[in-house]
Amino acid sequence: xxxxxxxxxxxxxxxxxxxxxADDPKILAGGQTLIPTLKQRLAMPSDVIDIGxxxxxxxxxxxxxxxxxxxxxxxxxxxxxxxxxKHNPALAVLAGGIGDPAVRHMGTLGxxxxxxxxxxxxxxxxxxxxAKIHTTKRLIEADEFFKGMFETALQDGEIIKEVxxxxxxxxxxxxxxxxxxxxAMVGVFVSKGPWGVxxxxxxxxxxxxxxxxxxxxxLAKSWSPDAVAGIKLPAKGLNAxxxxxxxxxxxLITVMAKRAVAAxx
Amino acid sequence: MSVVSMTVNxxxxxADVEARTLLVQFIRDELGLTGTHVGCDTSQCGACVxxxxxxxxxxxxxxxxxxxxAEVLTIEGLAxxxxxxxxxxxxxxxxxxxxGFCTPGMIxxxxxxxxxxxxxxEETVRExxxxxxxxxxxYHNIVKAILAASQEMR
Ligand SMILES: Cc1cc2nc3c(=O)[nH]c(=O)nc-3n(C[C@H](O)[C@H](O)[C@H](O)COP(=O)(O)OP(=O)(O)OC[C@H]3O[C@@H](n4cnc5c(N)ncnc54)[C@H](O)[C@@H]3O)c2cc1C
Ligand code: FES
Ligand code: FES
Numbered sequence: 001x002x003x004x005x006x007x008x009x010x011x012x013x014x015x016x017x018x019x020x021x022a023d024d025p026k027i028l029a030g031g032q033t034l035i036p037t038l039k040q041r042l043a044m045p046s047d048v049i050d051i052g053x054x055x056x057x058x059x060x061x062x063x064x065x066x067x068x069x070x071x072x073x074x075x076x077x078x079x080x081x082x083x084x085x086k087h088n089p090a091l092a093v094l095a096g097g098i099g100d101p102a103v104r105h106m107g108t109l110g111x112x113x114x115x116x117x118x119x120x121x122x123x124x125x126x127x128x129x130x131a132k133i134h135t136t137k138r139l140i141e142a143d144e145f146f147k148g149m150f151e152t153a154l155q156d157g158e159i160i161k162e163v164x165x166x167x168x169x170x171x172x173x174x175x176x177x178x179x180x181x182x183x184a185m186v187g188v189f190v191s192k193g194p195w196g197v198x199x200x201x202x203x204x205x206x207x208x209x210x211x212x213x214x215x216x217x218x219l220a221k222s223w224s225p226d227a228v229a230g231i232k233l234p235a236k237g238l239n240a241x242x243x244x245x246x247x248x249x250x251x252l253i254t255v256m257a258k259r260a261v262a263a264x265x
Numbered sequence: 266m267s268v269v270s271m272t273v274n275x276x277x278x279x280a281d282v283e284a285r286t287l288l289v290q291f292i293r294d295e296l297g298l299t300g301t302h303v304g305c306d307t308s309q310c311g312a313c314v315x316x317x318x319x320x321x322x323x324x325x326x327x328x329x330x331x332x333x334x335a336e337v338l339t340i341e342g343l344a345x346x347x348x349x350x351x352x353x354x355x356x357x358x359x360x361x362x363x364x365g366f367c368t369p370g371m372i373x374x375x376x377x378x379x380x381x382x383x384x385x386x387e388e389t390v391r392e393x394x395x396x397x398x399x400x401x402x403x404y405h406n407i408v409k410a411i412l413a414a415s416q417e418m419r
Contacts (some may be wrong), residue, residue: 006267006284006330028331035326036308038285048284052331076320100396101377102311105320106327181309182395 001038008050012159015051016136019157022047027159029072029111032103057110057161062087065167065194071110071160076101078109090171090189090264091129094121097175099182110160116208118149118239119183123209124173125165128189128200132164148207168193170223172264174256175203178243185244186252190260196220199228199257204238204249215257225258269329273298274342282329289313291329292339300340300369304398311397314370314377315339321377323396340369343376352376352414361410363401371397375411385415 005022009015019025026045028034029052037043051057057072062083069078078084079096098104098112098121112122113133126133126142133140136159145153154160168191175187184203191198199215202208218227233253235246244252269286270279273296280295292298292315303325304312313325316338343350352375355361362368371394378393379385385393390408399407 001285001287003283003285006328008330008333028328031327031331032308035287035328036306039287039306039325048328050328050331100311101374101381101393102314102321102323102326102396103308105322 002041002044004038004045005047006050007047008053010053010055012051012054012056012136012161015049015054015159016157018047018049019159022049025049025157027051027114029108029114030074030106031111032099032107033111033115033117051110051159059162060084067091067165067167068162069109069165070162072108075099075104075107075109075112079104087167088129088165088171090168090173090191091125091165094125094173094189097121097173109163113145113163114152114154114160116146116148116150116152117183118205118208119178119181119185119187119203120209121173121175121184121187121202124184124187124189124200124202126163126200127209127211128173128191128198129165129168129171130191130193130195130198131166134161134164135159136161143211146209151208166193166195170264172260174260174263176252176256180243186249186256188253188256188260190215190219190257190264192219192223192264197223201253204253206237206239212253212257219261223261225262228254228257228261231257267330269333271329271332271335271337273337274339278337280329284328284330286329287325288315288317288327288329288332288337289324291332292324292337298339298341302366302369304366304370309396309398310367310370311374312367312370314373314397316373316377319380321374338373340373343372350376351417352379352411355410355414355417356407359406359410359413361402361407367397367399367401371399371407375414378411379415379418383415383419385412387412 023046025047028050059070171191175184238246240246302312304310
């Protein structure tokens with residue numbers, strides 16, 4: 001790891017000020033992505049601003065027809081939350097399936113979506129549930145937030161504060177794990193709610209998470225596994241690596257979509 | 266350099282360290298508690314698991330500074346008055362280790378798992394061990410030991 005200057009502000013306002021002053025700062029939340037990256041010397045920030053001590057980022061609040069989750073909320077906290085389990089069980093299951101217990105004790109919602117790993121789980125939930133991402137500067141719709149592999153709409157110094165997840169009528173997430181890394185080879189989040197039907201796919205796209213409009217239209221007409229069984233995505237634009245070809249991932253998308261619709265009931 | 270202070274196994278611990286010091290380096294190099302191991306550089310093996318404020322975390326994937334003011338428990342802090350912790354005793358009884366390299370992390374993970382899920386079954390244990398790799402045992406006896414300890418501790 002390269003040397004850096006470290007700060008642990010107690011409030012968002014202090015964190016913003018520190019980010020504004022520093023040369024080339026990096027936000028540290030749970031560190032489950034950033035610290036491995038620093039250890040491999042793949043990043044060399046001048047300053048590491050640790051937002052892990054900011055209490056106002058750590059909350060879960062059910063209000064009206066949505067759940068608000070603070071960006072600093074750990075995966076394990078979301079998985080165990082009675083509010084999330086009640087109003088959005090698919091989201092609780094998704095959070096409880098990220099990495100392993102030790103990773104879930106540290107990793108945060110904000111860190112996961114800011115990182116936008118093409119195989120991460122939370123981006124599929126955000127896109128699949130029409131989530132709203134609140135930052136220190138603005139509100140960003142999930143559809144506008146994920147810009148490509150490890151790329152988001154976030155600007156320098158912009159901190160994610162919370163994510164609003166509207167309650168779905170039906171929703172489920174199914175992932176096919178890579179047997180070695182346990183990240184999603186393909187993960188499909190399906191939902192039905194005031195926004196209509198959404199199908200979001202992670203793990204497969206070369207540009208990260210994406211929606212499948214053909215499946216959404218078919219499910220809007222008839223919500224059943226059979227409605228998506230015949231829809232096959234082209235392999236073009238999908239990831240191919242030593243774990244699987246693009247054709248294999250295309251096939252998995254249909255299989256996981258079917259399973260997700262069945263699980264959502 | 267700056268001073269980082271925390272409580273480790275019930276005793277106050279501080280050291281003047283660089284910001285980039287990992288919690289595992291603080292524990293091993295500054296405090297000389299070498300029971301916590303480092304088995305990988307990709308945050309995947311779990312040999313380094315300790316408890317921070319009561320929760321199992323990978324001490325290789327956390328800065329010492331992030332644990333400022335925290336209560337840290339390492340494998341050295343489990344036994345009480347010369348008596349092995351029930352999970353340690355179960356690992357010995359059920360031959361849950363061979364070379365022993367993964368064992369501190371396995372045991373710290375197991376203690377955390379039993380705390381969170383007192384009614385463990387085999388499938389849950391295997392799933393909960395997702396972040397701990399053992400090159401020797403094939404896991405069967407580790408799972409057996411954890412199940413036995415969870416029965417014992419009920
Ligand atoms: C062994 C292992 C297995 C894993 N398996 C999975 C898996 O199966 N599925 C999965 O989805 N993930 C997995 N992860 C990743 C894990 O979920 C991370 O916790 C997550 O991706 C990053 O969250 P973090 O809080 O740790 O962020 P950090 O590592 O602290 O930060 C990640 C990035 O986000 C930025 N950032 C953090 N918080 C904010 C914020 N509030 N506003 C703006 N930017 C911010 C940081 O600057 C950094 O660039 C795994 C990680 C490990 C180590
Ligand atoms: S040494 Fe920490 S996970 Fe391998
Ligand atoms: S006992 Fe040797 S690595 Fe587990």
